[in-house]
Amino acid sequence: MPAEPIWVPLFPLKTVLFPGGALPLRVFETRYIDMVRECMREELPFGVVLIKSGQEVGAAAEPEAVGCLAHITSWEMPSLGLMMLQTRGGLRFRILETRVLTDQRLEARIAMLMPEAPAPVTDDLHGCAISLETVIANIEAVGQAEQGSDFDSPFTRPLHFDDAGWVANRWCEILPIPLAARQKLLELDDPLDRLAIVQKYLKQHDIL
Structure with a gap:
């Protein structure tokens, strides 16, 4: 990911994703299925952020300022309108500004935080x-x-x-x-x- 601020789609959730973590997702809202398809087509991650206020469904939620990129590692569609994803946490980022799309999806202009270099356990x-x-x-x-x-x-x-x-x-x-x-x-x-x-x-x- 580039060092300069970029825009990425956000997936606000009631969970916190850490670098290197595994996060399975059950995606059923049309707006997020569209988001996932776009990310897979462009081979890009999306941002997972903890919800500060609001809900996972319905109107766009207010996210916390720091989140983690989620890279899609595998997926399947067991039925129409349902996607099952396996994702892995990448780099952390800080949100600089957000915008709400017409379908109530959130996008954010983000700055990547310093990658966590391996540090030996003392x-x-x-x-x-x-x-x-x-x-x-x-x-x-x-x-x-x-x-x-x-x-x-x-x-x-x-x-x-x-x-x-x-x-x-x-x-x-x-x-x-x-x-x-x-x-x-x-x-x-x-x-x-x-x-x-x-x-x-x-x-x-x-x-x-």
Whole structure:
């Protein structure tokens, strides 16, 4: 993606997408099916943003200022008017301005935030990586036991337990924290700061 501000379509949701995260989407509104088709035709991502006020359906919602690009990795249309997407989180961005199209879709002029360069997990945060590895293994074991070959892991490969940003992002996705707190963690530029906050939460709740 270019460094200068560009316009991208937005998908306001009641979720927070992190870089490297997997986000399955069930798309049924005509406006968003049109948006997805256009993105696939142009081979471009769309922006996923947490809804600040409003709803996922109906009139355009007000988004938070920072979001994450979603790249479509696979899709299917099991029935007319329904698309099932698999997307993966890309770079974070900041919204500079928005505009509402006639079908109530949102577009935003965005500036890309600094890509998160791999940052080694420091010794004092190493427990977060070890615990995450155990949690992911358990989630996948249970899923495979219950669903067999139909199980799709919620964690994209490859796994990077030595990368502080990757470890922090995966914890942020699975911990039962409020969406507002998840959004604040997304907005942090330093992955070590994000992981340090995660570690504090894990210790407070006797997970570490």
